[in-house]
Amino acid sequence: MAIQIVTGDFRQNKKAVLIEKILQLKEQDPAAKIYYIVPEHLKFEMEAFLLEVVGAVNESPDASIIDIQVASFSRLAWFLLGAQHDAQMLSDLGLTMIIRQVLQDYQAQLHVYAGQVNYHSFSEQLLLLFKELIEGNIAAENIQTVDVDYAAEDIALSPAALEEQRLAEIQLLYAAFLEALEKQIVGNYT
Structure with a gap:
């Protein structure tokens, strides 16, 4: 053309x-x-x-x-x-609402971030992170994690375990966020 x-x-x-x-x-x-x-x-x-x-x-x-x-x-x-x-553009507020729903859905699987689920500022920070990952064309499976399933007391005692668990939870939340976006007709993120 x-x-x-x-x-x-x-x-x-x-x-x-x-x-x-x-x-x-x-x-x-x-x-x-x-x-x-x-x-x-x-x-x-x-x-x-x-x-x-x-x-x-x-x-x-x-x-x-x-x-x-x-x-x-x-x-x-x-x-x-x-x-x-014709796809609707979703505002940051709409994207934050999707993140809050994901946090509620996966709260039981969170150890490190379980206490942050109800804080709006945490949802906003996740949105900023997820937007950067999307703009960088990084898929959830590309986030390097170690297969972790630490007990809460192990996470508190080991800084390495804490970092691994944080990364695993971010990957989990990011994958769930992307899956939720795929169910939407969203012009700026699909």
């Missing part, structure tokens, strides 16, 4: 030249799909002008165009992304 960007002084009328170029492209490759991107407020005017020019070129008052779309940027996204574009 090629892209050509035309810029210049807005006082210069570029419409006729651009449409002529578009029609030449269609003549060379009848199967080409062409998107003519214009500002939202000019979309209808440009569609009408394009039909008028196509009608004049074809010497027919009943002009039609196929595979030439006049679109604004938001409409172009709809054409190219289809249903993905």
Whole structure:
């Protein structure tokens, strides 16, 4: 897919030249799909002008165009992304709510973070961590852990055991968070 960007002084009328170029492209490759991107407020005017020019070129008052779309940027996204574009964006508050639900669901399996489950600031910190992991394209299974299942008293006595248990719990919560996101239609995290 090629892209050509035309810029210049807005006082210069570029419409006729651009449409002529578009029609030449269609003549060379009848199967080409062409998107003519214009500002939202000019979309209808440009569609009408394009039909008028196509009608004049074809010497027919009943002009039609196929595979030439006049679109604004938001409409172009709809054409190219289809249903993905309609996905709801989830705010940080919504993501935090998902984390809080995950914490409630897995509270019984937490030893190190069990006391933090009801603190909103802990959920916010997990969100920051999880967003970094997502942006870094790190899957839950990529988080290195040792198979741990320490008793609570062992965790308190051994710093190494504490760190291993923390990492295991973060991995557990992150995997559950990603699984919960997959069940959602979330535009910015799926």
